[in-house]
Structure formats: C-alpha cells, structure tokens
Amino acid sequence: MPGAESSGSPSDATTGMRTNAGVIQMTNGQQYTAPAEGFPRPQCVESALRNTTDRNRADWAEVKDPKGFVRVYRAKYSANARDTVSKLTYVIPKLVDTPKVIISPPTAREELNERLPAPWNFLISGINPAALKKLIDQGWWSTPTITFYVFDYNVPLPRYIMTLQNLCTPSDPEACKAVARLVKDKLKSIKEASEFLAKHSAASDAKEAEGALDIIEAKPLEIALPGGETDLLWNIYFTPPKSIDFFRLLEWTTAARDLTYDTALHGTGVPRVGSDQFFCQGCKGYDHPSGLCPLPRITGWFGAPLQSVSADDKTLGKADERNERKDKMSKGGKGPKAGGNGSRNVNNRNSRRR
Template structure:
C-alpha cells in the first residue's frame, strides 16, 4: 500500500516531538465529532485519559472527502511509537491511519495501462522488462537520477546510483474495471533515488511522459494516480481497497464510504454556514478563532466528545466516478 505523503503545515513545525499524523477515513467535515472519535480510539488503544494529549485540527474540507492530516502530540514516546507501528486503529465509528511526522518518500511511481499482458508472474516480468528497457533508454530520467541520488548515500557514484535504480524496478498487476471490462494494469515501484519530495515529484512527471510502444503487447502509458477513499493510498481505487477484507475489519467499505462522506459534507456545510453567521454577527468585535474556515487549521489541546458517524449507502465502483489526481 502506498500512502500519499503530504508536507507538514508550517504551524506544526514548532510542536515538540514525539508527534505523528492521523488520517481519518470517511471525511473530516464534523470537526467536533471527529475530535471526540480520535481521542476515544487512541485512549482505548493505549489505555490513557483521552484529555491528556493534543490534537491539531486541520482545515475543514468543503467536500468532506479529503484525507486531511490530523497531528497528535503530547503522548509519551513509547506509546506514540506503538500507535504509529499499529498503522490502523479501526472501530465501528471511525478508522484512523497513522503516519510518521517525517514521512519518507514512497517509491510508488504510478500505474501503467495499455499492455495486452495477462495478470500472471510471466506477464509481470514482461511488463517489468518493457518498462525497464524504456526507462534505461530515456536520457531525461537517466540524467535526473544521476543528478539527484542523495538517498543512495555520498559514497555511491552517479553511475552506481543509476544501476541500482534500474535494478529496483518492480511491477505488480492490478485488475481494473474500465467500461465494464476487466483490464490488467501494472503498478510500478522503484527505490527512490532522492529523499527530496520536490525532486521525487519531478521524477514522477518524467515517467508520466513515457509511451511504451510494442509490436506484440500494445502501447502503455502511465495513468493518473488513484486516490482510495477508504485508506490514504494512491496505488489502488476505492473498490479494490484490501483493508475491508481483513478479518475483524470494522471500518468503512466500498458500500458504506459514500454515506460517510455524504454525512461529512453535510456537517462541513453546516459548520461553514455557522462560521459565516458567527463572523457576520461578530463583525467589529468577534470572538471567532482566527483562521477558522480559511485553510489555516489550528492546534488545540482541549478534548472534544462527539456522536456516532452515520453509516450505510452504496457505491458503484466501475470507473464511473473520478477519484484520481492528474499525474502530470
């Protein structure tokens, strides 16, 4: 599973460690309710008072579907590390995904589609060889990797870094439903040559320019990255999320995530309308918190309790709902 790594908001830099991020599945529109659910889930997992740690409130998502990062701090180091190592805290009311504060660059490049190869080990090997040969012959990618190879260490030469990068290319098949037809695509992973996020994004854009033309297996190009609405991954669409198939899973599923997001959108709309009314009523002497509703977020140590998230609904996952970000 490849998580989407986002840079930390500036206001979080001054918060002392240990600290880590949480992604809340199903949308974050009901801020007060989400605060309570997060505190309850963490307190139950490590058996502490839910009022003793601090939560950062991210900006309210207008559409209720954005996997916004919540910052958790003021938890003793061993307990904080235990939460991060757990990765997933799932309950009937919410599902939390833990991410380290300094998230590493993940080597997922994207999904190549267009080859007429079977979803077998032989098909994966052929796809890897076709992609690897094209990458090796691409001067832009070669020069970029040989220039930006800090992740391999100072003792590794440009040529050695390039060789290690090519050797790290792996692909895994995934079956997508496009126009009601099963289509095999290939998820491409490499060892990131750089730890710099901006450089990594530039390298992925270079991969996005590739067009792999073959006489036997068709023509393939890198597709837009996915954005799973159940977990914070970008290497699969929502209907193919593997987490709901785990034994004992209590979190959202492809059939229920839409209803959770609808409830979150409604809560976000209500919260924004209330903020607008508060701002209008308090003009000239408002007690409203600065930055609320303007993409700033806040960091607040006060515990908040809330109700249960709404569940139910339906989801049609056959490629008809756009849930991917532009690759280029």
C-alpha cells in the same frame, strides 16, 4: 494496497488475545483489528498538508517531537472536527501506553469542490515516543469507535510510480517480469532519469540511487468496466533513495508518467494521468480505485463496510472523482471515463501539492 509494504502486527502477548475474527481483545476491553500479515500501506502521492493554511503549517512545524499525522478512513474536511478529535483522544490512550495525546485538527486554505475535500490529516503530539512508534509501526488502527491511520511527520516516500493501461498481456508471473523489464529498460535508456535520482539524493545514498531503477516491480490490477467487461492494468513500483526529498520524487514520477512504454508484440503502455489517475476515497492511495480498496476486505475490519465502498464506486474502475462538482454528483451525473488517456499532465490539480 497492491505492491505496498505491510505494516507489522502487534504482539498478542503484550496487547491481549487474538480472536478467530482477526481482532485483538485487550485486557482493558478495547478491541482493534490485527491481521497476521499486517496492514497494507497507502501509496499517497501528494502533500500531507494539502490545502492547509500557511499559519497552520508554521504552527505545526514549531511543535516539538515526537509528532506525526493521523487521518480517519474516508476522511473529509470539516471546520468543526470535535467529534473526530474526541474519538481519537479517547481511543488512542486505550490502544498504546500513553497517559495523554494531543490531536490538532487542520485548517483549510480554501473550500474545495470535491467529494471528500482536503485537508484530511490531523497532527498527533504530546505522546510518548514509544507509543507513537507503535501507532506508526502498525499504521492502520480499526476499532469499533473509529478507524484511523498514523504516519510519521516526515512523510514516508511512496513506492508507487504509475499505472499503465493498453498493454495486451496476461497477468501471470512471466508477464509481471516482462512489464517490469519494459519500464526499467525505458527509464534506464533516459540518462536524466537516473541522474535526477542521484542528483537529489545524499552522497551516502549514491549506490542506492544508481540501482533504484534495477528493481522495478509490476503488479496486475483487474478492474471492472461498464457493461460487464474488464480491463487489465499494471501498477509500477520501485524503492526510491531514502534521502530524496518527497517533492523531488513527485517531480521524477511525474516525468515518468509523461512517457509511453512501447512493446513489439503487446501494444503501447500509456500511464493513466489527469482525471484517469486512480484515487481511493478511503485510504487516499493512488494505486487503486475506491471500490478495490483492500482494507474493507480484511477480516475483523471495523471501518466502512465493503458494500458502502463499492456503492461509492459501482464500476470498481472509476478514477479520481475529487474534482467532480458536488451539484452534478447530487443529480446523478456521470464520473470520468475509466478507459481514456485523460490529460497528459498529472499535476492538473493545482491544489495537489499545496
């Protein structure tokens, strides 16, 4: 994903032979995609336990380490997850050195009227620590049987802050620096912005919290609009203090999205929020629409092909359509506009954090 760290690529010497098509052929016959530069990490800005029951959360909290989360590409909730569990328990021991693995499906708190409703994440446990670490280090595992993402039970902090629109700038390196400086100067001008990060971080991370706003990254994102036009947006990232709580970080990014970012010559940057906030149906990242997910473009990808992903998001510019009614979609109803400001409250989805 734009601006995200890439995961490590496994060693060919210990896993098999890399083919010209970007695929590892293991000695046991198992194949999986292994790009030399690693996979991009999805910038997920919501709870890994979204829409799970209280009992489900309590039960999983009691499971002993090592444990983590796993979800498939283009995940959606199903009360009967036997097929997914069977595929994961079959493939994972063939990919990493573990005699067994336990895959536990989530239980939904309520039925969500969304295209690919949550909960999406399964619990992975009963696995040796080295095997789980290898799964997490690579992140995405794309095989002919199933494509899935593994991440730590202590959910990694997202680097993504927001996506800005309405800035009339080019997309060259100098513009990247200028947009990053614009956001940095605005946030640093608000005393509470840096104080919040320091207040909710461990004392040992004090310097990291104080300097977090000095290293803002801005990356251009060009999207297609209806009628053949395009628009240039800006994804904004930073490295949050390691010890800050996940939900405290979401509070901070929500506040950052409630601001506007004024320039003297290039207009006013406005964060995309509410129904205009991007949400990828494939990787569940927030910094691009489904049609611009980078994963299907990776050589050797076994998951959903680019054609089907693009067909799901024909303009490549549609935002989060999760709350669009299923019956409206089945009748060909239009999704949210790609260019408007939408709601100024990024938390307008009540189930986002549950």
